[in-house]
Amino acid sequence: MNILVIEDEHKVAQALKEGLEHENYNVDLAHTGEDGFFLLNSEQYDLLVLDLMLPGRDGIEILKTVRKKKLSLPVLILTARDTVEDRVLGLDSGADDYLVKPFAFPELLARIRVLLRRGRENQTFQLQCANLKMDLIKRKVKRGENDIILTLREFDLLKYLLRHQDQIVSREMLATDVWKETNRATPIDNLIDVHIARLRRKIDDPFEIKLLHTVRGVGFIISEESP
Amino acid sequence: MSFLPKNVRTRLTLWYVLALTFILIIYASVSISLVYINLRNNLDDQLQQDYEIVENLMRVMPDGSVKIESEDDPYFHERWFQIWSSDWKMLYESSPFTGKSLPSISREEESTSGFHFQSMQLNNNVRVRILSGKINIEGKWLFIRLVRSEERLWNELSGFIRLMLIALPIAIFIAGFGGYFLTKKFLSPIDEMTAKVRKIGEENLKERLPVINPDDELGNLAHVFNDMLERIQKSFERLKRFTSDAAHELRTPLTAIRSIGEVGLQDYKDAKHYREIIGSMLEENRRLTHLVDNLLFLSRADAKTLDKHLIKLELKSFTQETVEFIQALAEEKNQIIIIRAEKEITVIADRALLKQALLNLLDNAIKYSPENSEIIVSVDTEHNNAAFIEVKDNGPGIPEEHHEKIFERFYRVDKGRSREMGGSGLGLAIARWAVTAQGGKLTMESKTGEGSSFRITLTLT
Numbered sequence: 166m167n168i169l170v171i172e173d174e175h176k177v178a179q180a181l182k183e184g185l186e187h188e189n190y191n192v193d194l195a196h197t198g199e200d201g202f203f204l205l206n207s208e209q210y211d212l213l214v215l216d217l218m219l220p221g222r223d224g225i226e227i228l229k230t231v232r233k234k235k236l237s238l239p240v241l242i243l244t245a246r247d248t249v250e251d252r253v254l255g256l257d258s259g260a261d262d263y264l265v266k267p268f269a270f271p272e273l274l275a276r277i278r279v280l281l282r283r284g285r286e287n288q289t290f291q292l293q294c295a296n297l298k299m300d301l302i303k304r305k306v307k308r309g310e311n312d313i314i315l316t317l318r319e320f321d322l323l324k325y326l327l328r329h330q331d332q333i334v335s336r337e338m339l340a341t342d343v344w345k346e347t348n349r350a351t352p353i354d355n356l357i358d359v360h361i362a363r364l365r366r367k368i369d370d371p372f373e374i375k376l377l378h379t380v381r382g383v384g385f386i387i388s389e390e391s392p
Numbered sequence: 393m394s395f396l397p398k399n400v401r402t403r404l405t406l407w408y409v410l411a412l413t414f415i416l417i418i419y420a421s422v423s424i425s426l427v428y429i430n431l432r433n434n435l436d437d438q439l440q441q442d443y444e445i446v447e448n449l450m451r452v453m454p455d456g457s458v459k460i461e462s463e464d465d466p467y468f469h470e471r472w473f474q475i476w477s478s479d480w481k482m483l484y485e486s487s488p489f490t491g492k493s494l495p496s497i498s499r500e501e502e503s504t505s506g507f508h509f510q511s512m513q514l515n516n517n518v519r520v521r522i523l524s525g526k527i528n529i530e531g532k533w534l535f536i537r538l539v540r541s542e543e544r545l546w547n548e549l550s551g552f553i554r555l556m557l558i559a560l561p562i563a564i565f566i567a568g569f570g571g572y573f574l575t576k577k578f579l580s581p582i583d584e585m586t587a588k589v590r591k592i593g594e595e596n597l598k599e600r601l602p603v604i605n606p607d608d609e610l611g612n613l614a615h616v617f618n619d620m621l622e623r624i625q626k627s628f629e630r631l632k633r634f635t636s637d638a639a640h641e642l643r644t645p646l647t648a649i650r651s652i653g654e655v656g657l658q659d660y661k662d663a664k665h666y667r668e669i670i671g672s673m674l675e676e677n678r679r680l681t682h683l684v685d686n687l688l689f690l691s692r693a694d695a696k697t698l699d700k701h702l703i704k705l706e707l708k709s710f711t712q713e714t715v716e717f718i719q720a721l722a723e724e725k726n727q728i729i730i731i732r733a734e735k736e737i738t739v740i741a742d743r744a745l746l747k748q749a750l751l752n753l754l755d756n757a758i759k760y761s762p763e764n765s766e767i768i769v770s771v772d773t774e775h776n777n778a779a780f781i782e783v784k785d786n787g788p789g790i791p792e793e794h795h796e797k798i799f800e801r802f803y804r805v806d807k808g809r810s811r812e813m814g815g816s817g818l819g820l821a822i823a824r825w826a827v828t829a830q831g832g833k834l835t836m837e838s839k840t841g842e843g844s845s846f847r848i849t850l851t852l853t
Contacts, residue, residue, distance in 0.1 A: 248692070249699060267681050318720075336678075344717075348689075351748050354678075355755075359720045381667070382674025 166281060167191045167209065171201035171227065172216040172243065181214065184270055185277075198222030205231065210238055212280060214273075217244040217255065225258050232259035239280040243268070269335030271384055278332075292327035294376055295389045297368060299327055308368055318343075319364050326377070326387040335384035361385055401575045409568040416564065420556045427552050431545045432521070436509055439523035442538050443507070446473055450536075452529050458483040471538070478533040511542060519546060581610045585617070597625040630800075637802035641683055641817065645676040652676070686818045690801065693825045700829060705741045707771050707850075708733040711781055714750045715769060721755070725763045729754070733771035737779045739850045742830050746848070749826040749834065752819040753783045753846045760787035761843070777852055784845035790838040798836060799824045 168190045172178040175196065182192045193208065195201035198219045205213070213231070217224035228240060239261040244251060247265040255263050262276050292299040296309045304320065306313040315323060321343050326334060339357050340346045346353055361377070369375045378386050449461045458475045475484040508524045519542040527534055581604045588601050600621060601614040656669035715729050722729050757767045765786040773779050790798060790805055797803045802817040820834075827834040827848050838844035 247688075267677075348744060348748060351751060353751075354682075355721055356718060359724050363720070381671025382678065383671070 166211045167193070168212045168214060168277070169193050169195065169201065169204055169208070169210045170214045171195045171198065171219065171224070172214070173197065173219050174216070177216075180270075181273075184274075188274060190277075198224070198227050202227060202230070205236065212277060213238055213240045214277075215240055215242050215260075217242055217246070217251075225254065228255070228258045228260060241273075241276055241280060269337050269384065271333035271335045272338050274332065275329060275334075275338060292324065292330075294327055294330050294387050295374060297327075297376055299324060306368070308372060311371075313367050315364070315367065318360060319367070322360055322364055323368070323387075326385065329387075331386065331388045333380050333384050333386045338384070401572065401579055404575050405568055405572045408571055409564060412567050413560075413564055416560050420560060424549070424553055424556065428545075428549055431548055435521050435540055435542065435545055436523070439509070439521060439538050439540055440507065442471055442473070442540075443523055443525055443536060446471075446536055446538065447527060450475065450529075452532065452534070456483075456532075458534070460484065473539065474535075474537040476535040476537065478535070483534070519543065521545075581614070585610075585614055589617070592621065594628065597621065597628055634801055637817075638683075638687060641802060642680065645679045645683070648676040649673050649680075683816055683818075686816055686822065689822060690818065690825065693822075693829065700742045700745065702740050702742055702830065704738055705743055705746065707737045707739060707779055707781060708735070710743070710746070711750070711769060711771050714747055715754065717747075718751055718754050718758070721758050722767065725758065725761075727758060727761055727763065727765055727767055729767045729769060731769045731771070737771065737773055737852075739779050740830075740853050741832075741850060742826075745826040745829060749823040749848060750781060750783070752823040752826075753848070756819060756846075757783050757785035757787070761785045762787070773852065774849075778849050779852055780847050780849045782845055782847040784843060786843045789840040789842050790836070790844050791840050795836065795838065799834070 166189075168185055170178060170181050170185070170192060172181060172194070173196050178194050178196065182194055185192045193204055193210075195204055198221050201215075202222070204210075215224050215228060219227075224242060224244075228242070231238075231240065240259065242255045242260045242263045243266055244255065244263060245266045252263055261280055264273060264276060290301045292301065298307045299305075300307075301324065306315055306320070306323065322339065325339065325343050329338075336354055336357050340351075340353055344353055344356070361379070365377050369377050374389070375391070376387050376389065378388065378391055380386055446460075451459045451461060453459055456477070471486055473484075473486050474482055477483050505526065510522050510524075511519065512522055513519050520539050521542050523538045525536050527536060581602070584604075585601050588599070592599050600618045603611050603614045603618070605611045606615065652669055652672050656666065711731060711733060715731055719729065754767070754769075761767055767786070768782075768784045770782045770784070771780070772782075794803075794805050798805070799820050801821040803821075804817050823846075824834040827850075830850070832848055832850040834846065834848055836844060836846050
């Protein structure tokens with residue numbers, strides 16, 4: 166998978182490149198709109214990560230030209246502005262998704278995965294990690310032979326974690342996707358931590374192998390291996 | 393209107409000088425006419441007296457000629473009169489005036505039955521007033537004509553006009569001049585105010601305009617200006633404090649990141665250690681992000697660029713949902729949140745904003761109440777026109793001296809403790825804004841040792 170990242174801030178660009186390469190993507194970097202445009206015309210990419218505030222040609226302009234040329238690659242925009250108008254402008258200009266800076270890297274990875282997989286979402290009714298099994302139809306959770314009773318919220322939380330198995334999930338992702346809280350000024354970090362702790366008490370505490378791990382400063386991961 | 397002078401004083405003076413001139417011209421014309429009429433009436437009275445005298449002293453001789461008795465009377469030396477017969481012959485003319493000639497009797501004079509007055513200019517530019525009358529003496533019609541010079545009349549009149557022509561401009565000039573100075577006097581507070589306002593900048597916002605007479609319009613203006621200055625000064629000070637507070641708040645996580653990083657680099661440690669360090673830095677970064685998000689929210693709130701979506705909202709179920717949302721936090725501290733809501737109340741509100749406000753209040757209540765305590769959330773109406781949601785905690789309460797400032801940004805009752813609990817100091821400020829943005833009120837009652845209650849009041853529609 167080839168990804169082009171157009172981002173003028175060198176440190177951020179480098180971090181993105183390294184992080185994405187770690188996930189086995191091929192990454193090209195462009196620091197200006199012109200460079201990025203040149204690369205877009207000469208190479209074949211599967212995804213474009215585009216910063217909106219660029220020197221020279223700005224992101225929206227590039228986005229519009231890309232769409233005018235009928236290039237159909239998915240575009241994820243990064244922006245420091247998160248007013249509704251800015252989002253609408255970005256999406257109207259042909260972006261497929263946006264992330265507001267500062268964003269959590271796991272969230273970027275998750276969004277990229279969704280964009281690259283778009284159209285072939287696999288419908289599963291069973292989620293599993295080691296011997297932890299979740300039946301989405303019967304709404305039942307088992308660890309080995311033991312039934313685990315979860316509240317609605319805990320169930321949703323576990324479902325989300327299992328869907329992103331072996332990937333780090335940030336608090337922002339949980340806030341927007343599980344708690345449906347889009348306002349970043351509403352502090353629900355404590356709430357998330359409490360629910361994670363409860364979930365851990367139910368699915369991990371009685372068992373020897375721990376599945377739900379906290380990655381300090383980043384988020385949570387459900388995985389057989391400790392990160 | 394570009395030909396008008398720019399400054400108000402000159403313009404004002406010009407306008408009323410113009411008005412005054414107009415009035416004075418009318419006044420002068422009327423008085424001149426009145427004087428003229430009066431003088432002419434006097435002249436006519438004199439002519440009439442003369443006529444009666446002439447009528448009495450006149451004798452018609454048998455031959456048809458006319459004789460005046462006592463011709464030598466000096467009275468007649470100065471009078472000019474003629475007596476004409478009905479067949480247009482002049483029968484008599486007083487002697488001293490024969491050098492001058494009058495035109496013959498006109499048809500008009502002839503046909504008038506009583507007295508006929510007329511003014512006339514003779515060929516030597518002398519204006520005269522002529523009285524003619526008809527009398528019947530012994531069956532014969534005679535015309536008597538009396539003439540008086542209008543010279544005195546015109547002299548007096550022109551004297552009067554001359555007086556007017558001199559006096560009026562002087563009066564107008566004096567009035568204009570006086571007016572100009574009066575206006576200057578009345579408008580001088582404006583000049584003073586202008587000079588003062590010009591000097592007021594951000595450094596001396598404390599200065600106020602002089603109020604010379606608090607009861608008049610200018611005093612009122614100065615007063616209004618001062619009120620505005622007061623408000624500007626206050627918001628300016630608030631802004632300054634806010635900026636320095638914000639910088640201060642940003643410093644704390646920045647210092648932590650820096651120290652953690654610098655200390656981490658002191659030694660060579662294993663990877664696990666560095667992961668810890670980076671994780672710890674990321675946690676601080678998270679605090680920074682939160683702070684910036686909150687600040688952005690508030691600045692958008694200030695700039696009024698946040699969109700509101702007012703909908704019909706049922707408060708009882710809304711409160712239940714919101715409490716449920718945050719319930720887990722209370723459960724961790726073994727606290728019970730009791731909802732007291734008797735009836736369903738529907739208001740018009742922005743769901744997201746109201747939720748944010750209520751969540752902030754509940755979050756505070758949970759944070760500051762001890763373990764195993766109760767938090768009471770009441771939903772009810774008051775005074776038939778308002779609905780409220782009240783959150784009452786069993787915390788330590790808020791001392792009186794903090795009541796005023798509790799809703800200010802970054803204000804904390806107990807600075808150290810609040811930060812430890814992860815408070816940004818913006819929660820209540822955001823809550824209050826979120827409530828007032830939809831036309832509600834957020835108020836607080838608290839006594840030390842008796843807990844605090846925060847009340848969101850919304851008007852019922």
